[in-house]
Amino acid sequence: MPSNIRIKRLCAYCGKEFEARTTVTQTCGNQCAKLAYNARKKAVKIDGSHRQTKARTDIKAIDTIKSKEFLTVHDAATLLNSSRQTIYNLIQAETIPAVNISVKKTLIRRSAIDHIFTGQPVIPMAPIKQIDTTPLEECYTLQEVQQKYVISDKTLYDLIRRNAIPKQYKGRYAYVAKTHIDELLAGSSTH
Ligand SMILES: [Zn+2]
Known part of the structure; x- marks a missing residue:
C-alpha cells in the first residue's frame, strides 16, 4: 500500500539521516538494508558460536572436577x-x-x-x-x-x-x- 508518510530517521547502518516511507524502515536504502541484514546475521552466528564454546568449556571444567x-x-x-x-x-x-x-x-x-x-x-x-x-x-x-x-x-x-x-x-x-x-x-x- 503506497504511503505518503515521511519520517526523519537515522539509518541503522550508516547513521545518515533519511526520510523513511514506512514506519518500519530502518535504513536509508537497499545497500544499507542489505549490509545491516548481513551484519545482524553475522552477529547471531558469532553469538551462537560463543555460546557453544562456553558450553564446551563448562562441560570440560566439570569433567575435570569430576575426575x-x-x-x-x-x-x-x-x-x-x-x-x-x-x-x-x-x-x-x-x-x-x-x-x-x-x-x-x-x-x-x-x-x-x-x-x-x-x-x-x-x-x-x-x-x-x-x-x-x-x-x-x-x-x-x-x-x-x-x-x-x-x-x-x-x-x-x-x-x-x-x-x-x-x-x-x-x-x-x-x-x-x-x-x-x-x-x-x-x-x-x-x-
Ligand atoms: Zn544508510
Whole structure:
C-alpha cells in the first residue's frame, strides 16, 4: 500500500539521516538494508558460536572436577552451580564435611558431594565439630592467630584439630573464638 508518510530517521547502518516511507524502515536504502541484514546475521552466528564454546568449556571444567578426589570450594561451587558462599554455608551447616589443609585452603571430598544427592550417610573426615556461634568480633581469623602467636599453618591446623576447636566460616575465612585460642596459646607465648 503506497504511503505518503515521511519520517526523519537515522539509518541503522550508516547513521545518515533519511526520510523513511514506512514506519518500519530502518535504513536509508537497499545497500544499507542489505549490509545491516548481513551484519545482524553475522552477529547471531558469532553469538551462537560463543555460546557453544562456553558450553564446551563448562562441560570440560566439570569433567575435570569430576575426575578429582578432592575439590576446592571453587570446584564444589562449579559442580553444584552455586556460589562459594553457598558452599561455605553447607560446610558450616556440616552438610558437606571439609578440612582446612592450610589457613587458606579448604578441601572437600568429591564423594561427599555425591552423598548429598544419594542421601547416603556422609562419613566424617574429621571429628564432628560443634557449631560455633561466637560473634565474629570475638573471633580471630586463622591468619590473625598466626600473626599474634607466630605459628605456622601446620601448627595452627594441628592445634585446632587436636583440641577440636570449633570453627565457623564467613566468606573465604575460617574463624575461631578468641577465648579458645587464647586459653591454649596465651600461656606459652610469654617466653
Ligand atoms: Zn544508510
